[in-house]
Amino acid sequence: MSDPANGSPPEFQKAATIYDVAERASVSIKTVSKVVNNLPEVSRATRLRVLTAIEELSYRPNQLARGLASQRSFMIGLFCDAPAAGSGYIARIQMAILTMCQKEGYHLIVECIHATNQNIAQQVHALVAQSKLAGVVLTPPLSDLPALVEALKATNTPIVRFSPETSQTDVIDVDIDNCQAAYDITKYLIGLGHQRIGFIRGPLDHADARARLEGYKKALEEAGIASRDDYCQPGNYTYKSGMQAGEKLLTLKDRPTAIFASNDDMASGVMASSLRYNLRIPQDLSVAGFDDAIFAYAMYPRLTTCRQPIGEMAEAAVSTLIHHGDKPVGLLRLPHKIIVRGSTARPSPAAT
Amino acid sequence: MSDPANGSPPEFQKAATIYDVAERASVSIKTVSKVVNNLPEVSRATRLRVLTAIEELSYRPNQLARGLASQRSFMIGLFCDAPAAGSGYIARIQMAILTMCQKEGYHLIVECIHATNQNIAQQVHALVAQSKLAGVVLTPPLSDLPALVEALKATNTPIVRFSPETSQTDVIDVDIDNCQAAYDITKYLIGLGHQRIGFIRGPLDHADARARLEGYKKALEEAGIASRDDYCQPGNYTYKSGMQAGEKLLTLKDRPTAIFASNDDMASGVMASSLRYNLRIPQDLSVAGFDDAIFAYAMYPRLTTCRQPIGEMAEAAVSTLIHHGDKPVGLLRLPHKIIVRGSTARPSPAAT
DNA sequence: CTGAAAGCGCTTACAG
DNA sequence: CTGAAAGCGCTTACAG
Numbered sequence: 001m002s003d004p005a006n007g008s009p010p011e012f013q014k015a016a017t018i019y020d021v022a023e024r025a026s027v028s029i030k031t032v033s034k035v036v037n038n039l040p041e042v043s044r045a046t047r048l049r050v051l052t053a054i055e056e057l058s059y060r061p062n063q064l065a066r067g068l069a070s071q072r073s074f075m076i077g078l079f080c081d082a083p084a085a086g087s088g089y090i091a092r093i094q095m096a097i098l099t100m101c102q103k104e105g106y107h108l109i110v111e112c113i114h115a116t117n118q119n120i121a122q123q124v125h126a127l128v129a130q131s132k133l134a135g136v137v138l139t140p141p142l143s144d145l146p147a148l149v150e151a152l153k154a155t156n157t158p159i160v161r162f163s164p165e166t167s168q169t170d171v172i173d174v175d176i177d178n179c180q181a182a183y184d185i186t187k188y189l190i191g192l193g194h195q196r197i198g199f200i201r202g203p204l205d206h207a208d209a210r211a212r213l214e215g216y217k218k219a220l221e222e223a224g225i226a227s228r229d230d231y232c233q234p235g236n237y238t239y240k241s242g243m244q245a246g247e248k249l250l251t252l253k254d255r256p257t258a259i260f261a262s263n264d265d266m267a268s269g270v271m272a273s274s275l276r277y278n279l280r281i282p283q284d285l286s287v288a289g290f291d292d293a294i295f296a297y298a299m300y301p302r303l304t305t306c307r308q309p310i311g312e313m314a315e316a317a318v319s320t321l322i323h324h325g326d327k328p329v330g331l332l333r334l335p336h337k338i339i340v341r342g343s344t345a346r347p348s349p350a351a352t
Numbered sequence: 353m354s355d356p357a358n359g360s361p362p363e364f365q366k367a368a369t370i371y372d373v374a375e376r377a378s379v380s381i382k383t384v385s386k387v388v389n390n391l392p393e394v395s396r397a398t399r400l401r402v403l404t405a406i407e408e409l410s411y412r413p414n415q416l417a418r419g420l421a422s423q424r425s426f427m428i429g430l431f432c433d434a435p436a437a438g439s440g441y442i443a444r445i446q447m448a449i450l451t452m453c454q455k456e457g458y459h460l461i462v463e464c465i466h467a468t469n470q471n472i473a474q475q476v477h478a479l480v481a482q483s484k485l486a487g488v489v490l491t492p493p494l495s496d497l498p499a500l501v502e503a504l505k506a507t508n509t510p511i512v513r514f515s516p517e518t519s520q521t522d523v524i525d526v527d528i529d530n531c532q533a534a535y536d537i538t539k540y541l542i543g544l545g546h547q548r549i550g551f552i553r554g555p556l557d558h559a560d561a562r563a564r565l566e567g568y569k570k571a572l573e574e575a576g577i578a579s580r581d582d583y584c585q586p587g588n589y590t591y592k593s594g595m596q597a598g599e600k601l602l603t604l605k606d607r608p609t610a611i612f613a614s615n616d617d618m619a620s621g622v623m624a625s626s627l628r629y630n631l632r633i634p635q636d637l638s639v640a641g642f643d644d645a646i647f648a649y650a651m652y653p654r655l656t657t658c659r660q661p662i663g664e665m666a667e668a669a670v671s672t673l674i675h676h677g678d679k680p681v682g683l684l685r686l687p688h689k690i691i692v693r694g695s696t697a698r699p700s701p702a703a704t
Numbered sequence: 705c706t707g708a709a710a711g712c713g714c715t716t717a718c719a720g
Numbered sequence: 721c722t723g724a725a726a727g728c729g730c731t732t733a734c735a736g
Contacts, residue, residue: 017730018729019727028706029707030732031706031707033730034705037731040705042706046705060478061727061730062481064420064425064483064729065728066415066730068416068712068713068729069731070709070712070731073416079710082447088440098463098464102464107463108532109462110450110460112454121523121725125412132414166696239649239650264617268650268651268652269652272652286721294647295651299620300623300624300625300627322730323516330736344363369712370713370714371713380723380724381713381714381723382716382723382724383721385714386722386731391717394721394722395723413713413714416713416714417714417715418715420712420715420730421713421728422714422715422727489711647716
């Protein structure tokens with residue numbers, strides 16, 4: 001197939017280099033470089049000539065050479081603990097980041113870092129030093145690994161963290177207002193006519209779990225509904241813990257007419273437990289979750305929940321990494337969205 | 353912070369290069385290169401000296417330089433249509449591929465290619481030519497995009513496809529035996545005592561859907577159970593189509609005591625529809641799915657299903673890409689696994 | 705607005 | 721078993 005001795009121009013076999021383009025356009029490679037990188041200082045006529053040559057040779061700059069020479073690659077790292085785990089939150093972030101990267105002409109390189117790993121610093125060093133990443137996106141629970149963040153800072157790599165526990169300097173954080181979101185859902189349930197609203201909280205060492213609990217209480221208080229301790233059950237964000245909390249809530253004397261679980265996995269558990277007591281959803285019991293997990297749409301009835309604006313968060317993250325320096329450091333809060341579906345309704349007259 | 357005028361060795365500020373290591377170990381860079389790449393022809397003593405120097409300087413080879421010089425990068429591309437969509441099948445593949453890559457010292461770069469995109473060839477050219485990918489993994493539905501496969505072949509990039517429709521030359525394919533898997537599930541249901549087993553098939557233009565249907569029929573036939581047309585309903589792999597098929601099956605005069613849906617989304621739909629008829633699962637109706645989707649474990653009761661050995665498939669895929677040439681081209685079939693959970697049980701005496 | 709030259713940090717024949 | 725040199729394909733001061 002290959003024919004090295006062939007005298008004809010190698011337009012087919014070998015990829016064109018910047019030299020080929022320069023020669024064809026009768027300019028220096030410097031000029032080609034400028035055109036490719038969209039720098040000014042090139043006359044319209046020259047630019048057009050170069051562009052034509054690029055087109056004709058279907059030239060693509062070699063990213064490896066570009067990165068080596070400029071000491072920065074066009075790659076953004078996405079560091080995850082377990083990309084495929086959980087309810088798809090991480091997967092959704094990845095998809096959004098990827099879309100943004102492609103829009104900006106960057107590539108996404110995904111790395112798995114185990115939060116329990118000991119010398120993270122070493123691993124990061126290997127990863128970042130080797131590839132000269134243009135920036136790194138951290139997803140939970142990695143957002144809250146001081147060792148990771150420090151190691152990254154030491155390599156002078158820009159960082160964006162998704163939903164971190166606490167804000168930090170030198171770092172950009174993107175998140176939603178969990179308290180407000182929980183407040184909104186609770187208020188929506190109250191607006192529906194519910195007075196007895198159960199709540200299943202997440203682990204209290206998670207800042208988001210605390211914030212959601214706070215939002216729930218705030219909404220009740222504002223509506224003049226006394227909060228009852230037995231209506232607020234603990235959970236740990238798993239399906240099973242949701243089912244257990246559901247059992248407790250549904251066997252209460254004055255059982256709630258609505259249950260708001262702080263995530264979709266637990267909401268799913270509640271729905272499972274409601275089957276045991278022959279409660280129909282949403283006629284006998286309204287259930288709301290949080291996250292808009294993949295399965296929230298595949299269960300019956302579909303789950304009312306809160307969706308994070310992951311697309312916008314990713315957009316903010318990537319553009320911050322690429323144009324970093326323009327944006328201020330700190331926490332960026334983006335607006336969430338309540339998704340109302342079939343699992344919530346007005347309480348039946350009998351229940352109220 | 354940085355102090356270029358500082359005379360002390362730059363062990364901290366700047367990353368060590370191969371020259372620094374060579375100097376410290378008193379060898380040429382060639383020798384360092386050999387040690388790093390695990391090539392022979394280096395005496396034990398020298399190798400040890402180099403290794404020590406590498407350790408002391410915490411040297412990491414620059415991947416960009418390595419790639420540029422050798423004309424091949426240590427990156428493997430994972431091409432997906434929509435990484436986050438669906439029931440997590442793609443996400444799981446990604447996780448497995450990623451794990452393998454890290455084990456082999458490669459990086460994973462994820463690219464999103466829309467199957468509907470017109471000139472895929474161009475996009476591939478840009479992607480692969482730019483980054484000199486060591487290999488590419490294709491996931492459905494991209495596995496069956498001739499334009500993609502051809503474009504990739506033209507760049508001489510090794511390819512591995514997950515679950516393609518049809519085998520091809522020059523390409524390695526990994527898959528399970530869908531017919532056998534469906535046969536196994538059906539046989540398991542028969543073994544439980546079910547005689548009236550409904551089936552919901554996938555779209556018949558999918559090879560896997562056809563194979564699963566075939567497996568179902570084969571198991572019935574072997575057991576001497578006549579297959580009934582009204583027990584075999586069409587579906588298109590969505591939750592909704594599963595629910596519709598469920599309605600049809602459950603309103604049949606002799607309704608099935610078990611339903612086997614060709615994927616978990618449809619199985620989930622069946623379970624939803626069963627609620628309408630006050631059928632308890634698994635007491636009144638057994639339901640089995642296929643895929644072991646993320647939510648299969650989060651529903652109630654948990655779904656009996658078939659899991660693909662994604663870890664092994666990924667292992668085969670990556671090692672094939674890296675050591676390609678060693679392995680034969682063609683289709684590699686790996687063993688599936690039936691996961692029995694709470695959604696299936698013996699039929700109740702009344703029903704049989 | 706454009707060129708010539710050095711250099712990014714490796715690998716790879718080619719010698720010895 | 722090891723060295724010296726060229727080259728991978730770009731970018732980036734430095735000149736003009």
